[in-house]
Amino acid sequence: MRDRAQATLLSGELTSVADAWSDGQPIYRQLHDRVVAMILEGSLSEGDPLPSVRTVAADTRVNPLTVLKAYQQLADERIVESRRGLGMYVNVGAKALLASGERERFFRDEWPRVRATIDRLGLSAEDLLNDRPPDNGENNNFRRR
Numbered sequence: 113m114r115d116r117a118q119a120t121l122l123s124g125e126l127t128s129v130a131d132a133w134s135d136g137q138p139i140y141r142q143l144h145d146r147v148v149a150m151i152l153e154g155s156l157s158e159g160d161p162l163p164s165v166r167t168v169a170a171d172t173r174v175n176p177l178t179v180l181k182a183y184q185q186l187a188d189e190r191i192v193e194s195r196r197g198l199g200m201y202v203n204v205g206a207k208a209l210l211a212s213g214e215r216e217r218f219f220r221d222e223w224p225r226v227r228a229t230i231d232r233l234g235l236s237a238e239d240l241l242n243d244r245p246p247d248n249g250e251n252n253n254f255r256r257r
Contacts, residue, residue, distance in 0.1 A: 139174055139178050140178045140179070140181040140182040140185070141182070141185075143168070143172070143174075143178070143179060143182035144182040144185050144186060147162065147182070147183075147186060147191075147192075148186075148191070148210055151191070151202060151206055151207055151210055152207065152210055152211060152214065156202050157202065157207075158202050158203065158204045158205070158206055158207065159201060159202060159204065160201065160202050161198070161199050161200065161201050161202075162183065162192060162199065162200040162201070162202070164199055165179045165180050165183060183200050186200075187200070190203060190206075190209070191203060191206045191209065191210065192206070
């Protein structure tokens with residue numbers, strides 16, 4: 113029973129993404145990415161059930177085949193597994209696998225742009241770690257967040 117109550121709660125988290133569908137990416141991919149984010153953030157742990165396809169489809173007002181496609185992609189990536197008669201569950205090792213992939217993607221796709229900005233602004237590692245701009249006497253109004 114705990115699994116069913118948890119899956120219902122998690123369905124609510126998936127529903128929140130439905131309020132902000134992006135035109136730039138297919139809905140199944142947005143659902144896939146939300147489940148990935150939930151695993152990385154700890155909302156879904158290894159061994160946890162995913163909300164049922166029907167529940168997510170009804171809550172997000174999308175076609176069940178769209179939800180199934182997102183779940184199937186997660187299964188193909190070995191992030192979740194289907195347990196006959198029980199539903200989909202997060203696999204052991206899914207978080208580590210996803211974190212590794214996210215790190216690779218960050219360094220491949222985002223880091224070069226971030227690094228170029230750091231170099232262009234003349235920021236040091238100390239500036240970044242202290243969450244403050246360099247003190248060159250020009251910016252005395254900076255307030256730490």
